[in-house]
Amino acid sequence: MITCIAIDDEPRALEVIKKHAERIDFLQLEVTFTDPFRAITYLNNHKIDLVFLDINMPDIGGFRLLKHLNTPPLVIFTTAHSEYAIESYEVEAVDYLLKPFDFARFSLSVSRAKDRLFKVPSATKAFFFINTGTQKQRIVFKELYYVGGEGNYVKYVTKSGNYLVRASIKETLQVLPTADFVQIHRSYIVALSWIEKIEDNHVFIAKTKISIGATYRDTFLKIIDSL
Secondary structure (H helix, E strand, C coil): CEEEEEECCCHHHHHHHHHHHHCCCCEEEEEEECCHHHHHHHHCCCCCCEEEEECCCCCCCHHHHHHCCCCCCEEEEEECCHHHHHHHHHCCCCEEEECCCCHHHHHHHHHHHHHHHCCCCCCCCCEEEEEECCEEEEEEHHHEEEEEEECCEEEEEECCCEEEEECCHHHHHCCCCCCCEEEEECCEEEEHHHCCEEECCEEEECCEEEECCHHHHHHHHHHHHHC
């Protein structure tokens, strides 16, 4: 059993986490907090395996809160803002959930926490499935070059072929491991391991030139510098 708590100044956000947690049999949500200072006291007096932690809160944010803990548990950040991804890597967060997230994305994060807690050898799943018309196509993470947005669809470009799926870039970003994939443009998510070079505000992957959007440039380059 994984014991956890949730901290968020928005009660509705806590309700979402509570509903999702109730559907996972190995997850025990002990208590929720809208007051982060009460949460600090609780965490310093109780053994908890995992915390769902909002980043933007009045008085004290999620990153500062962690510094006040004697023995920080594993953390899954929950936020409506994507710009804190780099900081989440630095504190070795299990995952970075962008609101609003659905049960499938929540469940994936919890599975990653379970793998880390119980030291499962393959902490990150090697593949996942996408719906392509009437079929389900397996996508191997290590073979995925990038994902490009095309209207109401996204195209998965992989080593073995290209696959079109009805989805948004935002929805797709929540399916991919945050440590391995990064959004560099409003229409593109790229695999860090397949980037051949970065030149003139473009990345080059599998002989494809992809623009780096101005909104994403600084965050992307900081991630690159930290590798």
